[in-house]
Amino acid sequence: MKFLKNVWYVAALPDQVGRELLGRKIAGVHVLLYRTQAGEAVAIADTCPHRFAPLNKGSLIGDNVECLYHGLQFSPAGRCVRNPQADLISPNMHIGRYPVVERHGLVWLWPGDERLADPAKIPDLSHIENSPTRRTVHSFIEAPYRHDILIDNLMDLTHIDFLHVGSFSGGPPESGETVVEERDNQVIVTRTQYRGAPPPRDADMGPLVDRRFHIRWFPSQVTAFEGRMVLPGGSLDQGRKTVFTHIATPADAKNTNYFMSFTREHAVEDRDLDAIISATQKKVIATEDGPMLEAIDRRMNGADLMELRPVVLPGDTGALRVRRVVKRLLQEEERHQAASEVRSA
Numbered sequence: 001m002k003f004l005k006n007v008w009y010v011a012a013l014p015d016q017v018g019r020e021l022l023g024r025k026i027a028g029v030h031v032l033l034y035r036t037q038a039g040e041a042v043a044i045a046d047t048c049p050h051r052f053a054p055l056n057k058g059s060l061i062g063d064n065v066e067c068l069y070h071g072l073q074f075s076p077a078g079r080c081v082r083n084p085q086a087d088l089i090s091p092n093m094h095i096g097r098y099p100v101v102e103r104h105g106l107v108w109l110w111p112g113d114e115r116l117a118d119p120a121k122i123p124d125l126s127h128i129e130n131s132p133t134r135r136t137v138h139s140f141i142e143a144p145y146r147h148d149i150l151i152d153n154l155m156d157l158t159h160i161d162f163l164h165v166g167s168f169s170g171g172p173p174e175s176g177e178t179v180v181e182e183r184d185n186q187v188i189v190t191r192t193q194y195r196g197a198p199p200p201r202d203a204d205m206g207p208l209v210d211r212r213f214h215i216r217w218f219p220s221q222v223t224a225f226e227g228r229m230v231l232p233g234g235s236l237d238q239g240r241k242t243v244f245t246h247i248a249t250p251a252d253a254k255n256t257n258y259f260m261s262f263t264r265e266h267a268v269e270d271r272d273l274d275a276i277i278s279a280t281q282k283k284v285i286a287t288e289d290g291p292m293l294e295a296i297d298r299r300m301n302g303a304d305l306m307e308l309r310p311v312v313l314p315g316d317t318g319a320l321r322v323r324r325v326v327k328r329l330l331q332e333e334e335r336h337q338a339a340s341e342v343r344s345a
Contacts, residue, residue: 001146001253001302002330003027005112007220008122009249010259011100012107013138017041021065023056025251029111031098032056036063041102042076043109045095049080104129105136106247106259108220113336123218128245128263135268136261137277141285143258145297147221147250148305148323150258153289154223154246155322157191157213158315163292167284170197173211180317185325187217189318195232202229202240212236217322219329221248241265253302258285 009026012033016022022033023046032046032055044065046055053069060066064073064081073082078097080089099110099117104125110117128136143150153159161172173196181188191213198209212228223246228239247259260281267273300308305323312320 001028003250004219004326004329004333006110006116006333006336007112008101008108008110008117008119009220010106010222010247010257011043011109011249013140013259014041014102014105014107016140017107019060021056021058021060023054024257025255026109026257027111027250028252029098030054031109031111032065033100033107033109034060034065036076040076041100041107043098043100044074044076044078045097047095048072049093049095105138105261112333113340123220123222123224125222125224125245127224127243128261130268133268134263134265135274136263137274137281139260139278139281141258141260141282142251143248143256143285143290143293144254145256145290145293146254147248147256148326149293149297149300150246150248150256151217151221151223151322152305152316152319153293154248155187155189155215155217155318156315157189157215158313161193161196163288164199164284166200167288168199170199170203172196178315178317180321182321182325185219185329187318187321187325189213189215189217191215191315192236198229205229205240206231208232210234210236210239212239215318217318219325221250223247254297260285 005027011024011026012022017033018035024031024033030046031043033043035041048055048067050070050072053067055065055067058066058068061073064075066073071084072080074095075081078095080093083089099114101108101119101122103122108122130136160169165171173193176193179190193211195208198205209229210232214226216224225244227242228236230236230239243263245261249257251257262277262281
């Protein structure tokens with residue numbers, strides 16, 4: 001399975017990166033994350049070039065990582081700075097480093113061509129940053145299914161009225177419509193539903209509501225959602241607002257680093273509510289989406305979706321558009337790589 005490399009991926013939550021070595025797989029690449037003594041988040045390759053031991057099993061000596069197997073040490077820049085067996089340090093003893101930026105309450109990593117790693121390309125998620133009037137709760141799980149299957153799920157909200165009845169939905173609405181747009185390599189889906197039962201947490205609104213979901217997908221495999229809910233016939237622009245962000249950073253062809261964020265503009269100081277929200281997010285994934293996506297992944301058995309010639313429903317348009325954009329961007333990366341190899345030959 002091919003992954004986009006010249007994008008900023010969410011690699012971790014800030015509190016996951018500290019003075020403990022964190023090994024994580026991002027787009028098929030083993031990376032090691034930690035903080036220097038000055039508090040800067042850094043990422044280097046997580047494999048020792050000597051006998052390929054995972055460096056995350058080692059330890060920090062100041063700002064350098066020491067391999068547990070034979071004691072080679074590597075700086076935050078990936079340079080080998082100590083060889084216990086000799087004074088000689090050859091060029092092939094150095095390892096890769098990866099650009100890291102902390103922004104919007106997330107740790108972003110660029111696994112591709114470092115020359116293209118412009119922080120301006122990080123998706124704008126400023127609307128989830130904490131403020132005196134806004135609070136975002138983050139959760140993380142290591143999901144045992146492919147990231148593209150998860151993105152299919154996130155971009156098609158027609159499934160919530162069946163898979164999520166009792167949690168995010170009260171059941172199918174009387175009618176609904178979906179509009180899909182593509183702009184600047186982003187895919188935007190707007191799903192509007194009319195006269196449906198509200199989810200249990202919004203039962204105070206009455207027996208029927210209109211709902212609108214606005215979803216924006218970025219090539220970093222970030223999906224930003226805004227939900228609105230009103231009484232039937234009301235203005236959705238003024239409806240009860242829900243903001244959440246789901247991020248499907250690919251680990252490898254079988255696993256996903258799944259980050260979930262829920263943003264609220266009430267009770268921002270209530271830390272007990274933080275814990276409830278985080279537990280709810282994880283429970284829904286563990287009991288509803290997760291088992292279904294695992295079952296789909298097993299049944300697909302590594303095959304590409306389109307090779308299996310699936311039946312296509314109207315709600316699939318957004319997910320299929322995402323796959324088209326990813327295919328185009330992968331082709332662009334291949335052309336860039338080929339041109340770079342020609343220049344360096």
